[in-house]
Amino acid sequence: MSFIPTSQQRYMRACMVCSIVRTYNQFKTSGCPNCESFLELTSNDEAIQECTSQVFEGLLTVSDTKRSWVARHQRLEGYVPGVYAVQVEGILPDEVVVAAENAGVHYIPRDGSNSVSEALPTDA
Amino acid sequence: MSARDLHSGSESEDENFNPEPMVDEDDIPNTGNSRRKPSADDENDEEDEDQGAAPRRQQIDDEEDEDEGPGGDEEDEEDEEDDEDEDDEDVVQRPHKRRKKTRRNQFLDVEAEVDDEDEEEELEGDEEPAEEVHPDDLLEPTGADLDDRRHRELDMKRQVEAQKDAEQIAKELDEKYRRREMQRAQKAAAGAVPLSLPTVNDPLIWAVKCRPGKEREVIMAITKRIDDALSAGRPVGIYSAFERGGTMTGYIYVESDAKQDMVSMIEAIPNVFMGQAQIAIEVKERPDLLRKRKRIQLEEGKFVRMLRPPLYRGDLAKVVEVHANGLDCTVQLVPRLDYGLNEDVNAGPDGNKRKRGGFGRKGERPPPKLFNEAEAKKRHMKHLNMTGSGGSRHITYKGEDYQNGFLLKEVKINHVTNTNVNPKMEEMQLFATVSVDGTETLDLVAVQAAQKAAQSGSAFASGDNIEIYDGEQKGVRGTTVSVTGDIVTLRVTEGDLRGRRIEAPVKTLRKLFRDGDHVKVIGGSKYIDEVGMVTKIKDDKVTLLCDSTQQEITVFSRDLKRAADSATVGNDSDFNLYDLVNVDAATVGCVIKVDREVLRVLDQNGDVRTLLHSQLAPNVNKHRSAVATDRDGSEIRVDDTVKEHGGEGRQGRVLYIYRGHLYVQNRELVENAGIFVVRSTNVTTMAAKSGRAQAAGPDLSKMNPGVQQAGANGNAMPPPRTMGRDKLIGKTVTIRKGPHKGLLGIVKDTNGDEARVELHTKNKQVNIKKELLTVKDPITGNSMDFGGKFPSRSRGGGYTGASPSYSGGKTPGWGNSSRGGPSWGTPAGGRTPGWGGGRTPGWSNDGSRTAYGGDGSRTAYGGDGSRTAYGGDGSRTAYGGATAYGGNDGSRTAYGGFNSGGRTPGGPSWGSAPSNSKSSNNLSAPTPSAYNNAPTPAAYSAPTPGAYGAYSAPTPGGPPMDAPTPGNFSAPTPGDTAQHPTPRGYGGYGGGYGATPAAAPTPGAWAETPWGGGPETPAPSGMDEDPRYD
Known part of the structure; x- marks a missing residue:
């Protein structure tokens, strides 16, 4: 269940790797459904602080990450259905990036800093 | 790209023409090979030359690689590596295979690849038989070099393959690629794959209106419905829904195949406005919906504006630290604290105020001020916590940190903004850093950085010569034709494109100047409005020599404009050169230089200070x-x-x-x-x-009454004008005449010859002529004389109208004096002499012309008493007519006039004259001499005006009157002089003679200065004896 009641929405955080949005407690109890193998967020406050961000923009709920173009555009293909963020601010610690690469995940920041490929003339 | 490059050019071209279908093919491996075959065939046709009868698998492989290529993304490193690995192996293996099986160029290679791949993917060993079969079949018979033969072979191979069980192949492929696909999905999810562009085959995206600010709630509501549908096993209908908060307020976007699916999914969700038609977003616009906005990086030392908390919304803050996670930063703020002044004292300690607190802040937020420890201690000592000392003094107040008066606050980066900061000078000033020696310095560089205006088209005016210095059209030069927003249309003036009109974004443009151009700075730097000549141009930086300061400054060319006019410096300042300004409460300064941002001010101590305009109060009065x-x-x-x-x-x-x-x-x-x-x-x-x-x-001429009078020459003088506040105001008076006669009151105001009297009896103010008023002592009730205000009531009539005060003053004095009788009676007594002697002469001198009875003895004081008549003769010289004072009556106190001729001799002559009267002797001596001397400049020079004051002061009449004011002196009118001596003062005392002595002091005073004189004795004596009323 990816629904987050309004009262909990203030605790929402987004995973900096996959951009999934969950509350702090959800991350703490069950970790990140997509990146848990290398982020190991469960019961790890520090990791949650480091690898998830409260600063994100654009809430995106996906029911089918394969068929949805939006999900593909957001590089969410293959991830679990749920709520994601369009843009996540924050800088993933280097060692986490390395861990992700080792796990076969090519990490591209989701904060818009790497928007070269989608750069359009008016992009400010 | 590189992956694509590995293959034939024709192929990549093909893809470039229509990349979108390739995206589609992503799905094909899953759906089966029915579609794949034709496409493979197509490609084979093209590849015949090169690859001929390559096994299909290889082709599929290629496709697989190409699939990742459509977006043309170079980030695909892993895949590249894979490909390269494979290719490397190919290269290594090729010679080997060639040696083994000669003349089988391409086909062999390809087959070898297949083999390699099979080796690689050991799990798929089941494919090997099949694989090995066709190559062998195909290749063994070959051996000829002829092309057509190979073609035939290829055809054969294709046939064989086509005949193969399609299902089996599909299965093989599926198995083979499922893993890779999974892997790839994961990579893609993490961004390994370029952002895919939407195609017409993708689901539609609808824009749905919703209540602004409720976008996230709506998305969550949709999430809930999706959850429900998924758990119930129902079809979901929509693939995704998203919102873009701040950028697209009031809309959410829903991705679904059909409108009906979308509508059924979102209808009846609160805050969704289904009333308005949903808009389908066009394919090419879809990526824009998901565009990420690059956040401008916060940097330490830069200024930002606060967005939250509300208390500081809009306030300027300085970034002190950006935390490593990039999410938080510490900012320096000017705190807004009320130190508990507005605390609700009635609120319980349990904070039940919270209930009433409600939303929003009540009332005004406190003004921004640096933290004040003393204020905080007043009420909130318990909240205060201090560490460190001196410059590093750290204060914790109510859980927040303060340093150097600033609030150090840790905020999330999305609670501050660095766009449109535009700090004002006043705000910046608060951030001026206080250096060790206590002087305030402002980091002007930071100011400038903060104020740096975003470049916009407004910097370009039509007619400007510009150059495109960035982008594909770099180097194109032209003239601005028009500016629309951030797009500039220019007409090219040089090169191949000459005459063409092209458009270019502002940020790729710079203005073109040449050495020697006369330009004006129109913005963007502190040199605004400076005018100068271009001396050097480097990139888009232009160095110019200022006309006004002869200094070289460097500015961006975009901030320049060709100019013909000359500099106007500091025209935006409130201050002008040589203005007197308030630096602080105790300091003023004179502006000696007006700069654009600072003033140089010479303060009263002679120090030159450099101050910001905003640091100065408006001009001093x-x-x-x-x-x-x-x-x-x-x-x-x-x-x-x-x-x-x-x-x-x-x-x-x-x-x-x-x-x-x-x-x-x-x-x-x-x-x-x-x-x-x-x-x-x-x-x-x-x-x-x-x-x-x-x-x-x-x-002296103004101060010396005598001289003045000489000029006046006997003419009636206008009544003396009293300067300044009317002495009458505040006095207790009685009204002597009219309907209010006899009533007591207080003078509240005067106007001309009228006084506004507040009556004691009625609470009423009436206007009464001043002449109808008698000043009373509020305590004793005695009348007091009051010079100048009363009409001439001279008994003797000797006075001219010019000296009304004289007589007026006197009258009451005389009348009231308790000692009136005796004093009158004994004019010759000790007092009288004082009077007659010291005073009279003095007087007569002054007034010789007019006041004191020019007509002779009868007049003046003596009038009644006749004893002491003073009359200057009409001696023309100010100082005593030769025989100015003669007692007509023959009274003993007759005073001989002075020797007019001898100023010096005046003394003697005097002495002789009055000699008969002993008292007069005393008096006389001083007086004349005083006078005599007086006129001499020396005498005057010595005494300061104060001396004159003294002169007048001693006269009893003086105090109540305006004697002390130099005006008396300056006023040449005899009346004036009359005032001083005004014997009414005496009258006031009572002693008629007292009165006279009163006059005495005056001469005494005079005497004092010139003589240092004993002579004044009479005067003082007279004074002493006189009762004073003040």
């Missing part, structure tokens, strides 16, 4: 009438020329007088714009603008 005295006691007024005494001996014109400091301007001086500050006591007056007598002391 200029007291044009301010007067100072120089070291000789001469008065100095604005515009006088003074010379410094000692020192450098500078001289100049007085610009301002401020509390004994003179701001003097000398245009010949270079430093401080020709302004210097001196103490007024340190200069001598050179020349007064007004032509006042200078350097010789006060204007």
